[in-house]
Amino acid sequence: MIEVLNLTKNYGDRTAIDNLNFKIEKGDVVGLLGPNGAGKSTTMKIITGFMSPTSGVARIGGFDVFESPLEVKKKIGYLPETPPLYLDMTVEDYLRYVAELKLVPSAEIKKNIEKSLLKTQLLSVRKRVIRNLSKGFKQRVGIAQALVSNPEVLVLDEPTVGLDPKQVAEIRELIKELKGSHTIILSTHILSEVQATCNKVIIIHQGKIVAQDSIDQIEKMNQGFVTLNLKTRAAKNIKLILEKIEGVKSVSASDDLTYVIEMSDRADLTDDIAAEVLKSGAGLVELVRSKNQLEDVFLRLTYGQGVNQQENHQVTNEVLV
Amino acid sequence: MKMIWIIFKKEFLGFYKSPLFYLIAFLSTILLSITFSMGLQNFAMTISNSMYQMGVSSQQMNIHYSVFLQHLSFLNLMFMFFVPALAMRLIAEEKKTRTFDLLLTSPVESFQIVIGKFLALFSVVFSITLVACIYFVISRRMFEFNWGPTLVAAFGILLVGAVYCAVSLFASSLTENTMISFSLGIVFNISLWILGGLSEVFEGPISKPIFEQISLNQHLQGMIEGVLKTNGLIFFCSLIFLFCFLTERLVESARWRA
Numbered sequence: 001m002i003e004v005l006n007l008t009k010n011y012g013d014r015t016a017i018d019n020l021n022f023k024i025e026k027g028d029v030v031g032l033l034g035p036n037g038a039g040k041s042t043t044m045k046i047i048t049g050f051m052s053p054t055s056g057v058a059r060i061g062g063f064d065v066f067e068s069p070l071e072v073k074k075k076i077g078y079l080p081e082t083p084p085l086y087l088d089m090t091v092e093d094y095l096r097y098v099a100e101l102k103l104v105p106s107a108e109i110k111k112n113i114e115k116s117l118l119k120t121q122l123l124s125v126r127k128r129v130i131r132n133l134s135k136g137f138k139q140r141v142g143i144a145q146a147l148v149s150n151p152e153v154l155v156l157d158e159p160t161v162g163l164d165p166k167q168v169a170e171i172r173e174l175i176k177e178l179k180g181s182h183t184i185i186l187s188t189h190i191l192s193e194v195q196a197t198c199n200k201v202i203i204i205h206q207g208k209i210v211a212q213d214s215i216d217q218i219e220k221m222n223q224g225f226v227t228l229n230l231k232t233r234a235a236k237n238i239k240l241i242l243e244k245i246e247g248v249k250s251v252s253a254s255d256d257l258t259y260v261i262e263m264s265d266r267a268d269l270t271d272d273i274a275a276e277v278l279k280s281g282a283g284l285v286e287l288v289r290s291k292n293q294l295e296d297v298f299l300r301l302t303y304g305q306g307v308n309q310q311e312n313h314q315v316t317n318e319v320l321v
Numbered sequence: 322m323k324m325i326w327i328i329f330k331k332e333f334l335g336f337y338k339s340p341l342f343y344l345i346a347f348l349s350t351i352l353l354s355i356t357f358s359m360g361l362q363n364f365a366m367t368i369s370n371s372m373y374q375m376g377v378s379s380q381q382m383n384i385h386y387s388v389f390l391q392h393l394s395f396l397n398l399m400f401m402f403f404v405p406a407l408a409m410r411l412i413a414e415e416k417k418t419r420t421f422d423l424l425l426t427s428p429v430e431s432f433q434i435v436i437g438k439f440l441a442l443f444s445v446v447f448s449i450t451l452v453a454c455i456y457f458v459i460s461r462r463m464f465e466f467n468w469g470p471t472l473v474a475a476f477g478i479l480l481v482g483a484v485y486c487a488v489s490l491f492a493s494s495l496t497e498n499t500m501i502s503f504s505l506g507i508v509f510n511i512s513l514w515i516l517g518g519l520s521e522v523f524e525g526p527i528s529k530p531i532f533e534q535i536s537l538n539q540h541l542q543g544m545i546e547g548v549l550k551t552n553g554l555i556f557f558c559s560l561i562f563l564f565c566f567l568t569e570r571l572v573e574s575a576r577w578r579a
Contacts, residue, residue: 048426052577073428084423088338100327101427145423 001026001183002047002153007056009042016042018207020056024200026152027180031194032187034204035302040187041081043204044155047185048078060153074103077151079159083142087131091122091141094130095148102149116147119174135162143171147178154178156186160193172196191295201294205302219294225249227290228273230259233283241280245272257285324429328437329444332411336445339410345403349396349449356395357456360388384464389457389471390545393478396453400446400482405506407445408489409499411438412572416497421575431573435565439490446482450475470547477544480557481537485510487564494571513537 002024009016017039024030032040045051047058049069058065060072086094095116099109117123120140125133130141139162146154159175160168175197178184188194194201195215202212211218232238235256242251242261247269249262263269270287277284290296336342364387367374380386415421424434457471489506496502517536523529533539540553 050422050426050576070428070430073426076426078422078426080419080422082419082422084420085418086335086420087418088335097327097331098423098427101324101423101429103323103428 001028001061002185003057003059004043004047005057005059007043007046007058008054009039009046009051010054015207017046017204020204020207020209022202022209022212024183024185026183028200029175029179029184029186029198030200030202031198032185032202032204033189033191033194033298034187035189038204038302039207040204041157044078044157044185044187045080048076048155049073050078050080074149075152076155077102077146077149077153078155079142079146079157081157081161083138083145085130085138085141085145088129090127090129091117091133091144092126094141095144098145099148102151104149108150112148112150115150116144119147119177120144121170136164136167139163140167140171143174152183154182154184154186156184158188159186160188160190168193191298195294203298203301210301211297215294218297225262225264227296228261228263228270229286229288229290230261230273230277230284231286232257232259232277233285234281236280236282238277238280238282241276242273245269245276248273260290324433325437325440328429328434329440332438332441333444335410336407336441341406341410342445345406346449346452349399349403350452352399353392353396353453353456357388357392360391361460364388384466385470385474385547388460390474392453392456393474393545396450397478397481400449400478400485401510402507403449404442404446404482404485405489405492405503405510408442408486408493408506409502411442411490412493412568413497413499413502416575417499425575432569434572435490435569439486439561439565439568442486442490443483446486447479450479450482473547473549474545476549477541477553480544480554481541484513484537484557484560484564487561487568488513491564491568491571494568 002022004020004022007020008018020039020043032043034040042051046053047060047065049065049072052066061075063071063075065072086097089097092113095113096109099112100106104112117126120143122137122140122144125137130138133141139159143156143159146156156175160171163171172193175184175186179197179199186193186197198215200212200214201218203210203218230242237253237256239251239253239259242248242259247264249264251259251261253259261273270289274284274287277287364384367387368382374382412421415424454475457475460466461468485506488509492505492509493502495505514537517532517538520529520532520536520539523532534556540550540556543550543553
């Protein structure tokens with residue numbers, strides 16, 4: 001459905017994206033993942049025909065984005081970083097205008113507007129002027145705008161920015177609902193979003209693709225290591241004791257009570273570790289296997305391999321904020 | 322054609338919903354009313370009193386020149402400032418609020434965007450010109466005059482208004498700052514007149530006719546006297562085309578300049 005070949009874009013001397021190649025099948029939901037400034041938005045802008053690449057080809061449904069832009073644009077619903085809203089229009093008038101612009105047959109316009117209002121839960125504000133809506137509502141109008149032409153391909157640039165947690169969950173639900181009938185690319189720097197909604201991930205770093213695969217495969221890229229988070233009852237330095245257990249690669253103490261243990265995924269050491277902790281008299285409060293496998297891979301790929309676990313988690317917090 | 326209509330409709334309705342349009346319409350009707358009635362009163366005084374007629378040229382004894390043309394040239398002056406104010410929302414503001422992204426990712430060609438927006442802006446100029454013509458209709462109820470020259474002159478001002486539309490739209494496409502777009506529009510509109518005025522400065526056998534031919538004033542002069550000339554029409558239409566074309570190029574360039 002979407003095919004990108006050797007795509008490169010330079011802004012003057014700066015290379016925003018460098019020789020990207022990927023292919024997305026019909027019905028896939030793909031997460032474009034990367035730190036800020038990695039080239040996610042640039043890639044999306046090129047796919048939607050908003051800007052031209054310096055070199056390379058992007059094809060949608062077999063049509064070259066720059067040879068036959070009109071064909072391609074009819075198939076695409078695009079939510080840019082800043083939702084393109086006419087603040088002086090009402091939600092309904094705005095959606096009608098977008099539907100007309102996207103050449104939706106006039107018989108279907110009314111139906112499509114109802115559908116996208118319903119899906120984005122905007123029915124209560126349909127007659128309101130967009131200027132007076134809150135940021136979360138504006139973001140949802142932006143999503144409704146991308147949906148209103150019922151496009152084959154949806155390109156969503158950070159769709160959940162500015163929404164409250166409930167709305168974020170609703171939008172993720174919506175994306176899951178659309179899975180199958182639409183091909184969706186969404187960019188984000190929030191990892192849990194990708195885990196919740198996508199079946200494929202493309203990780204971009206400094207304009208280059210560093211990994212692209214299904215989520216399961218990417219999680220396995222963690223080079224045979226899993227991490228455990230340990231919390232003890234009493235403050236007792238057991239770092240050395242833990243490091244002696246066979247199969248444990250490294251232990252780092254976040255403070256006196258909490259540790260992050262990295263170990264080989266070949267042996268299940270949970271029992272051994274628990275036994276050692278109890279024996280040391282520190283007392284066991286919590287011992288869980290880290291679920292953030294994707295996060296670890298992401299950090300490894302984008303922030304380098306040499307970073308130790310502790311630093312990783314600090315960086316993670318920044319990324320997630 | 323359908324796309325042009327969609328964009329025209331949106332911008333047209335947008336104008337008639339914006340407070341700026343009503344402010345401008347309000348200001349122009351007030352100003353036109355004041356100047357028209359003052360002009361008419363002066364004319365009536367000149368005509369009725371032989372004392373005032375001493376030393377007055379015969380042109381000023383004609384209602385067409387002394388009242389109607391003054392009315393229209395005042396309208397022209399207002400267009401020079403009001404049209405850029407209306408044009409600034411068309412492209413500059415769209416760029417600023419990022420709604421331009423929506424247009425550029427919709428199946429619509431750049432020329433359709435520009436023509437749709439130009440026509441919407443022109444419709445506003447047209448409606449204000451129509452309002453300005455009401456004064457003639459009302460005068461007609463009071464006294465007889467020849468319609469022909471007045472209408473041709475009004476048509477001339479409408480054409481100049483259309484040139485302002487194209488030029489202001491061009492100014493609007495140059496920047497995403499509405500204030501800069503507004504000021505540039507005024508500067509461009511005024512320079513159109515200055516450029517023509519250079520024909521007075523240059524005396525050369527080649528340069529003088531050239532400046533005469535690109536002078537708005539020169540071409541409008543014929544129409545003001547009630548004479549419709551083809552070269553005048555072609556001149557105005559090519560100016561409109563030129564600036565619409567330049568605007569289209571700038572809109573298109575957004576795709577590869579970004």
